[in-house]
Amino acid sequence: MKKGYWLSLVLVLSGCILHAQSNTGYLYISYRISVKENKKATLAAESYDGATKNIFISGDRARIRLVSLMRTQSLYYFTNDQNRQAVIVKESGKQKEQATLSADGWKKYNADFDGAACVIMKETVKILQYNCRKAVIMLKSGAQILVYYTDEITNSVFPAAEPMFGCIPGIVLKYVYTTKSTTTSYTAQQVSQDKIAEKVFELN
Amino acid sequence: MQQEGKIFERLSNHETPPPPGLESRIMSAFENSRPATETPGELPGLEGLAEIVTDPPSAVTATILGNYFDHSTKQSFFRAHRWKFFAAASVIVVFILFYATSTQRQEKARLLAGDKKNPVIAPAEKTTTGLQADPLPTDTVVSGRIISGPATKNHRFSINGQYAALQQNEIWYSLLGQDDQQQGAWPSLPQKTTILLRIDEFTQVQLSPAMAAAINETRETKKNGKPSFRAKRTRRKLEKLKQREESFFRIQKNNNPLNPIQLSKFMDQ
Numbered sequence: 490m491k492k493g494y495w496l497s498l499v500l501v502l503s504g505c506i507l508h509a510q511s512n513t514g515y516l517y518i519s520y521r522i523s524v525k526e527n528k529k530a531t532l533a534a535e536s537y538d539g540a541t542k543n544i545f546i547s548g549d550r551a552r553i554r555l556v557s558l559m560r561t562q563s564l565y566y567f568t569n570d571q572n573r574q575a576v577i578v579k580e581s582g583k584q585k586e587q588a589t590l591s592a593d594g595w596k597k598y599n600a601d602f603d604g605a606a607c608v609i610m611k612e613t614v615k616i617l618q619y620n621c622r623k624a625v626i627m628l629k630s631g632a633q634i635l636v637y638y639t640d641e642i643t644n645s646v647f648p649a650a651e652p653m654f655g656c657i658p659g660i661v662l663k664y665v666y667t668t669k670s671t672t673t674s675y676t677a678q679q680v681s682q683d684k685i686a687e688k689v690f691e692l693n
Numbered sequence: 694m695q696q697e698g699k700i701f702e703r704l705s706n707h708e709t710p711p712p713p714g715l716e717s718r719i720m721s722a723f724e725n726s727r728p729a730t731e732t733p734g735e736l737p738g739l740e741g742l743a744e745i746v747t748d749p750p751s752a753v754t755a756t757i758l759g760n761y762f763d764h765s766t767k768q769s770f771f772r773a774h775r776w777k778f779f780a781a782a783s784v785i786v787v788f789i790l791f792y793a794t795s796t797q798r799q800e801k802a803r804l805l806a807g808d809k810k811n812p813v814i815a816p817a818e819k820t821t822t823g824l825q826a827d828p829l830p831t832d833t834v835v836s837g838r839i840i841s842g843p844a845t846k847n848h849r850f851s852i853n854g855q856y857a858a859l860q861q862n863e864i865w866y867s868l869l870g871q872d873d874q875q876q877g878a879w880p881s882l883p884q885k886t887t888i889l890l891r892i893d894e895f896t897q898v899q900l901s902p903a904m905a906a907a908i909n910e911t912r913e914t915k916k917n918g919k920p921s922f923r924a925k926r927t928r929r930k931l932e933k934l935k936q937r938e939e940s941f942f943r944i945q946k947n948n949n950p951l952n953p954i955q956l957s958k959f960m961d962q
Contacts, residue, residue: 519895524960530903532934534960536865539887539899542951555951556896558904559865559938562950577944581863588944598947601954632954653952666953670961673953679895 513682516546516644518662520675522557528670542675544650547685551650565692566650576692587692599652604629607656616662617680624657637663642680851891853883864890864898868908869931882909907931937962 524538540557549568555561561581567573574595579586590598610623614637621637628634638659648655662677850859850867860867882888888900900908910927914920920928941959942950950956 517895521899531960532904532907532931533938533962535901535904535907536934536938537956537960538901538904541896541898543895553951554896556864556892556898557950558868558898558900559863559935560942560950561862561892562942564949564951577949579944582861582866582939584939586944598949599952601952628954630954634953664953666957668957668961671957673957673960675953 513684514548514644515682515685516544516642516647516660517679517681517683517685518544518660518677519679520544521678523674523676525672525674526670527667527672531670534671537673544647545685545689546644546646546650547687547690549646550690551646552690553650564650565690566646568646568649578692601628601630602626602652602655605653605656609658616677619662619680621662622659626653626656632666635665635667636661642682851889853886853889859892864892865935869911869928 520542522537522540522542524534526534536558540555543552543554543556545552545554551566553564553566555563559581560579563578563580565576565578567575571592573589574592575590575598577586577588577590596603606627608625608627610625612623614621614623616637616639619639619641621639624636624638626634626636634653636654636657638654638657638661640659642660644660647660648657651661654661660680662680663675665672665674667673849856850864851857857867882900882905887902888905890898890900892898907927907930911920911924911931913924938959941962942948948955948959950959
């Protein structure tokens, strides 16, 4: 009885230490976008092959930034602002664009992922140094997104800023979407929980 | 005197055997003289010694008893709390293992960041178009660094380590948007290797060989220095693609390039 009590205490304490260290309120993930053409190579696909998607999260704010050959675009997400849930800024090119989305606008903007269901698989892989579990997101349209997520990092803003992963119980480090013509994969190249400067979240 | 000494020496070496039967007579007489209870090989009088009782000195007794009780207490305390000791030791071991792992992780992340570092702050002097040999500044890996990546606008990017001006904050325009005269200053992009374009500390874009070949085609010239037919054709094709991309992902249309489904729609068109 005593043995069991002390062993449980050890496990609980160890778990607390590990869990506390994995959530600093900051999260930075850099994904590399890779496009493989299943049929004929097109310049449109080539122009996005090798692009980068960065996610910055600090407290209740997030910034998702896409940099490709033809476009640099950021999405600023604010958890606690119903009137200004998100701001989209096209940073590149002659014509800079900016649009503000209310909570309703944000919902419409992500309508593709409404009612999505997740199927968690048994298969696991290691991405960077994190153990990841495979899952499939089943969209209402019938499309499927294959994801690999880790529960070793936690962040409550991540699924809110990325509604596509709303039903995934962790942080997604790789996801793949396949059509008849192309397979687009997003793979984490770097994950960090270091402090992120305030100016990263300032609207340009 | 010397003769006397020799006599004694001879006498000392002299040996005469006893008369026959004397030895056996002596031994039988000795055997008959021992009591019947005594066993052979046992010395007489030991039984009497076993009955003698002597108390040890009181100081010695106290020391021995004290030692016995102290030792007993220590052993029982350890036995009673051995699971606590085990638990404490396990927590310490887990903490040390976790600390070592997290330190390694941070070090790896820092090394990765250090390896990919690129100056975020634009150079003081005005950058010019075309590729320029400009060595990367030495990286300084600071512990507990703060991510400050894309907030500061960058006015240049690097192609496989060489800097070029980032015009209109767009790689596409920087590579293709120049007029004919400016284009002459650009060397051909390598096509066999992957081309890495670094935008800032956290952003690098890979240029595929097919895209590098298309960009190189737009720089082909005739003998008179004017763009070749193939260069013009490829440029038109790329400009058309750019217009289509701008139109498809216009913010007002609610099409999101961060959405893989909508991005695939654009690429599959």
